Amino acid sequence: MPGLAEKLGTLYDYLLPYRRRLIQAVVLAVVVTLIGLLPPLVIKVIVDHLLVGGITWLFWPMVIALAAVPIINQLVGKAFRLLTQNTAAKLTFDVRFGLYRHVTALPLGYFDKHSTGMVLERLMGDVNKFQQLVTGQVLTLATDVVMATFSIYVMLAINWHLALVLLAVVPLYVLNHRFFVRRIRASNEQFRAKMDDVSGHLEERLTGTALVKSYGMERTETRNFTVETHAALQHSSRARGLMVAFSNTAELVHWAGYRGIFLLGCYLVIDGGMSYGDVLAFTSYAMFLLGPAVRFSQLVNQIEQTMVSVRRVKELLGEQPEPDRGWVVNHPDASFRGRVQLDKVSFAYEPDNPVLKEVSLDVPAGKTVALVGRTGCGKTTLTSLLYRFYRPTHGRILLDGHDIAELDLGTLRKQLAVVPQDAVLFEGTAAENIAYGRSNATREQIVAAAKLAEIHDVLENLPNGYDTPLGQAGAKLSGGQKQRLVIARAVLVDPVVLILDEATSSLDTESERLIQRALRKVMRNRTCFVIAHRLSTIQHADLIVVMDEGHILETGTHAELLARPDSHYGNMYRRQFARIGRDKEQAAAVA
Ligand SMILES: Nc1ncnc2c1ncn2[C@@H]1O[C@H](COP(=O)(O)OP(=O)(O)O)[C@@H](O)[C@H]1O
Numbered sequence: 001m002p003g004l005a006e007k008l009g010t011l012y013d014y015l016l017p018y019r020r021r022l023i024q025a026v027v028l029a030v031v032v033t034l035i036g037l038l039p040p041l042v043i044k045v046i047v048d049h050l051l052v053g054g055i056t057w058l059f060w061p062m063v064i065a066l067a068a069v070p071i072i073n074q075l076v077g078k079a080f081r082l083l084t085q086n087t088a089a090k091l092t093f094d095v096r097f098g099l100y101r102h103v104t105a106l107p108l109g110y111f112d113k114h115s116t117g118m119v120l121e122r123l124m125g126d127v128n129k130f131q132q133l134v135t136g137q138v139l140t141l142a143t144d145v146v147m148a149t150f151s152i153y154v155m156l157a158i159n160w161h162l163a164l165v166l167l168a169v170v171p172l173y174v175l176n177h178r179f180f181v182r183r184i185r186a187s188n189e190q191f192r193a194k195m196d197d198v199s200g201h202l203e204e205r206l207t208g209t210a211l212v213k214s215y216g217m218e219r220t221e222t223r224n225f226t227v228e229t230h231a232a233l234q235h236s237s238r239a240r241g242l243m244v245a246f247s248n249t250a251e252l253v254h255w256a257g258y259r260g261i262f263l264l265g266c267y268l269v270i271d272g273g274m275s276y277g278d279v280l281a282f283t284s285y286a287m288f289l290l291g292p293a294v295r296f297s298q299l300v301n302q303i304e305q306t307m308v309s310v311r312r313v314k315e316l317l318g319e320q321p322e323p324d325r326g327w328v329v330n331h332p333d334a335s336f337r338g339r340v341q342l343d344k345v346s347f348a349y350e351p352d353n354p355v356l357k358e359v360s361l362d363v364p365a366g367k368t369v370a371l372v373g374r375t376g377c378g379k380t381t382l383t384s385l386l387y388r389f390y391r392p393t394h395g396r397i398l399l400d401g402h403d404i405a406e407l408d409l410g411t412l413r414k415q416l417a418v419v420p421q422d423a424v425l426f427e428g429t430a431a432e433n434i435a436y437g438r439s440n441a442t443r444e445q446i447v448a449a450a451k452l453a454e455i456h457d458v459l460e461n462l463p464n465g466y467d468t469p470l471g472q473a474g475a476k477l478s479g480g481q482k483q484r485l486v487i488a489r490a491v492l493v494d495p496v497v498l499i500l501d502e503a504t505s506s507l508d509t510e511s512e513r514l515i516q517r518a519l520r521k522v523m524r525n526r527t528c529f530v531i532a533h534r535l536s537t538i539q540h541a542d543l544i545v546v547m548d549e550g551h552i553l554e555t556g557t558h559a560e561l562l563a564r565p566d567s568h569y570g571n572m573y574r575r576q577f578a579r580i581g582r583d584k585e586q587a588a589a590v591a
């Protein structure tokens with residue numbers, strides 16, 4: 001099926017292993033449907049040949065036939081359902097697994113441009129839709145086509161005049177259905193959208209109860225809530241009204257059609273054109289036709305909607321993963337010492353908007369370099385480039401003489417660790433969180449890292465020690481404690497290059513002092529990039545790099561830079577110092 005393969009793209013590859021089972025499922029579905037279509041014919045035989053014709057030996061065979069149909073139908077039907085459900089579950093698993101693996105291999109830039117919610121929706125919602133298409137909608141379509149074809153065939157065979165009359169009634173039924181269902185769906189969607197608004201609003205207000213109360217806004221909020229829920233109520237009443245109208249008209253058409261056909265049939269019996277068994281069989285098949293007729297028009301719609309999901313999954317699968325050449329150094333014993341060189345590195349997130357401009361820097365192994373400069377001058381971006389989260393537009397970055405663009409990505413990232421401003425903890429125990437970057441670490445190693453990061457005492461005193469759950473639902477650690485736990489995590493992987501990106505900026509001075517002590521131990525014998533606003537924390541760096549709008553303005557040690565007559569660093573330092581002095585004076589005055 002080349003057309004299908006093209007429509008599904010790489011998703012088609014996921015179907016291939018299940019092709020045989022899917023075809024089996026379709027065949028079984030068709031068999032089950034056909035068996036289910038037999039009873040009216042059996043009844044026709046009973047009426048025409050047994051009752052009217054008087055062929056009495058037909059009695060038991062017909063009884064057996066009537067009894068066998070539901071039994072076979074049940075057995076085959078159950079087997080069929082099991083088969084399809086299992087296949088569906090496996091297929092969904094495969095697709096979701098493949099998609100997740102693909103998503104994890106995408107470059108960070110992809111996540112800058114696409115929201116997490118959207119990626120999540122593709123992984124969960126859209127993959128489910130794909131499953132529905134393969135195992136639900138396609139099967140329904142197949143069985144409906146069989147049901148409709150068979151019914152129409154039998155009806156034409158019984159009496160083609162009557163069949164044509166019926167085929168004229170069916171569109172009426174379908175039109176009625178389409179008219180109402182579209183409106184009901186719209187009302188329901190409006191209702192749901194309104195309710196989403198309401199619960200979103202409610203969540204905000206409930207979490208912000210203190211804010212609401214502090215401004216005395218309870219009454220206003222209650223009024224807003226009433227107005228919103230009232231609108232929702234109106235949409236749902238409208239939907240209910242439409243439902244009643246729909247089922248009334250549908251029943252009316254159904255009833256009129258059924259009775260009309262029956263009466264017409266009876267007339268034909270009297271006229272001699274049809275047997276009474278024909279009439280019974282005919283009316284049954286007429287009813288069999290209504291279901292598929294209505295479903296068909298919906299199904300086309302549904303499949304169209306599902307194809308939107310399929311297209312989105314296909315698109316995501318088509319995104320290029322992070323390039324990983326890895327042919328220079330990817331043997332595990334390659335040892336790095338930590339010399340980092342930037343050679344005229346330029347970079348831009350968006351074309352025409354350069355963030356780094358020809359930055360050159362040579363950091364000897366084991367030294368500490370501090371990056372200072374205004375917010376937005378490109379400090380974090382520079383460290384992201386070390387990780388190869390993004391690639392420089394020009395220039396090269398070397399780690400111990402190897403161009404990092406040519407290193408194996410895993411090897412490169414194993415040499416680095418970052419302590420960011422906001423500590424991220426995952427669900428899991430304290431020990432698991434520390435060992436995140438090195439899952440085979442022993443408890444001794446974890447404890448050693450925690451001691452180095454000065455968090456050991458805190459963790460030991462948690463209810464279950466290192467095995468206490470942290471994260472969203474876990475024990476609450478203070479900002480400084482979290483930060484030290486993240487430092488332990490970084491230390492445990494024993495990185496050659498450690499990056500501290502405003503690691504202490506959001507902490508109070510007391511926690512900062514503790515962390516500084518931890519950091520001093522951790523920073524020994526590694527190359528460190530320290531980004532900090534408080535210049536007091538970086539005075540002892542081996543090299544201070546002052547950046548501005550993607551340029552390096554000046555470099556030197558604290559003493560060197562202060563000694564220069566009009567150095568930017570000197571100005572910054574004196575300003576901060578003056579402010580701290582003022583704060584201290586004020587504090588003294590207040591006291
Ligand atoms: N993921 C991103 N996508 C696009 N622009 C970004 C992204 N991250 C940072 N920027 C922009 O790049 C510039 C440098 O940012 P950043 O490196 O975070 O600065 P700093 O860490 O020095 O405060 C800023 O103008 C910022 O808006």
Ligand SMILES: [Mg+2]
Nearest residue numbers: 379380381501
């Ligand atoms: Mg930053």
